[in-house]
Amino acid sequence: MNTLIGISSRININKSMPFIFLAIIHFLLLGVTFYKKGNKTFSLLFISIGIGYVFEYFVLNVFKMYKYNPNIFKNKWIDSVFGALLSQSVYIPISATILTMFKLGWKWRIVAASIYGVIERLFIHWGIYKNKTWSTFLTITAMPIYFYIVAKWWDDVLNxxxxxxxxxxxxxxxxxxxxxxxxxxxxxxxxxxxxxxxxxxxxxxxxxxxxxxxxxxxxxxxxxxxxxxxxxxxxxxxxxxxxxxxxxxxxxxxxxxxxxxxxxxxxxxxxxxxxxxxxxxxxxxxxxxxx
Structure with missing residues (x-):
């Protein structure tokens, strides 16, 4: 659909591929978790996404503290929100779900946050993500706290x-x-x-x-x-x-x-x-x- 907000007819594969590659990896990890842990995996995933969306609404939607550029859609706002959707509906919530389901503690939370920090710096270098008033330091420090909140939330639900x-x-x-x-x-x-x-x-x-x-x-x-x-x-x-x-x-x-x-x-x-x-x-x- 070649419209203002439709899919771009000139998708830059070099910019889109990192997002696609990350999505494939995360969906594979989610599949393994579902195989090991069953339907609880998806119930927890929705909780993880919901908590992430509260954060994303203020940081991206209201204050525009960063922006994505996966170059899938012609409209820049639509395109940036799609990148955020992948981040807050796929990448990070799946990681939170995996860490919680396998009861992995603070060491693994910090390792996961550090990996995402490296990915963020690569995305900035490749021109497919830009920090405005956000920073990679905030990503690395806030993410383990998010992982902990998800784990505590799930435990409270089960209780x-x-x-x-x-x-x-x-x-x-x-x-x-x-x-x-x-x-x-x-x-x-x-x-x-x-x-x-x-x-x-x-x-x-x-x-x-x-x-x-x-x-x-x-x-x-x-x-x-x-x-x-x-x-x-x-x-x-x-x-x-x-x-x-x-x-x-x-x-x-x-x-x-x-x-x-x-x-x-x-x-x-x-x-x-x-x-x-x-x-x-x-x-x-x-x-x-x-x-």
């Missing part, structure tokens, strides 16, 4: 800490909505968010989308946690009403092909996914209690 379980369900909703809407925009030019405050319309979009998906995730989580099976449909009605308000005031800019009602299948899918996350987390707690 039945209800607040952590509820927030984990929220993370499942939040990252699902965020990633789906990202690819809706990139591939179909569908659902751009705007209020007209910032001149850079895609910067504004990537500040607004996580707020929308956060509110939608809260609605979905409350519906999953507190609604009876007979009243689950009420969550869909609340989500649709929320969308109607945003469409009315033109916060969501639809395309000519997609409208308000084409969001309903997305809500249905994510609501179903949220129910699955809740069920799995509760099962893990029950198994641990019975051991």
């Amino acid at each position: 039945g800490e209800r607040v952590k379980i509820y927030i984990s369900i929220f993370f499942g909703y939040w990252i699902s909505y965020t990633n789906i809407l990202y690819f809706c925009l990139v591939l179909f030019k569908k659902y751009r968010f705007q209020i007209g405050i910032l001149k850079e319309k895609y910067w504004e979009h990537f500040i607004l989308v996580p707020i929308y998906t956060c509110i939608s995730a809260i609605i979905g989580s409350v519906n999953t946690i507190y609604s009876s099976q007979e009243s689950k449909w009420k969550g869909l009605l609340v989500l649709h009403a929320f969308d109607r308000v945003l469409f009315k005031y033109k916060v969501i800019k639809p395309s000519t092909k997609f409208n308000l009602y084409s969001l309903i299948p997305i809500h249905l899918f994510v609501l179903f996914f949220g129910e699955n996350i809740k069920s799995r987390l509760n099962d893990y707690v029950a198994i641990r209690d019975n051991q």
Whole structure:
């Protein structure tokens, strides 16, 4: 698709290959972890991504402390966010998942952070990543803390800490909505968010989308946690009403092909996914209690 935000017709393989190569390595490691540890791997992965997304929203979306240049998409904001998506949905969360699943402590956390620090310096040297107000020193020092938070969070979930379980369900909703809407925009030019405050319309979009998906995730989580099976449909009605308000005031800019009602299948899918996350987390707690 050769559009402003579509896939570039002149992808620079030299710039794209390091991102692809890293993704392949991490997916292979994730596959090995899944083979050894089972379905818990993916439940923990979603928690790892959710915690990473909180960090990424402020550091990249709001303050623009660094930027990526994988040269996959023509639009620079879209391209940079895609690099961040790989970093915060694939590379670093998979590492956190592996470290936690295999109960690897501080030594391995520091080793992993140091490896990512070297990768960051290489990416800077190759011109596919740029620090602005961020630094490699912050990467190396903050990442072991992130790995520890993920490990502690997972242990609390398995111990039945209800607040952590509820927030984990929220993370499942939040990252699902965020990633789906990202690819809706990139591939179909569908659902751009705007209020007209910032001149850079895609910067504004990537500040607004996580707020929308956060509110939608809260609605979905409350519906999953507190609604009876007979009243689950009420969550869909609340989500649709929320969308109607945003469409009315033109916060969501639809395309000519997609409208308000084409969001309903997305809500249905994510609501179903949220129910699955809740069920799995509760099962893990029950198994641990019975051991």
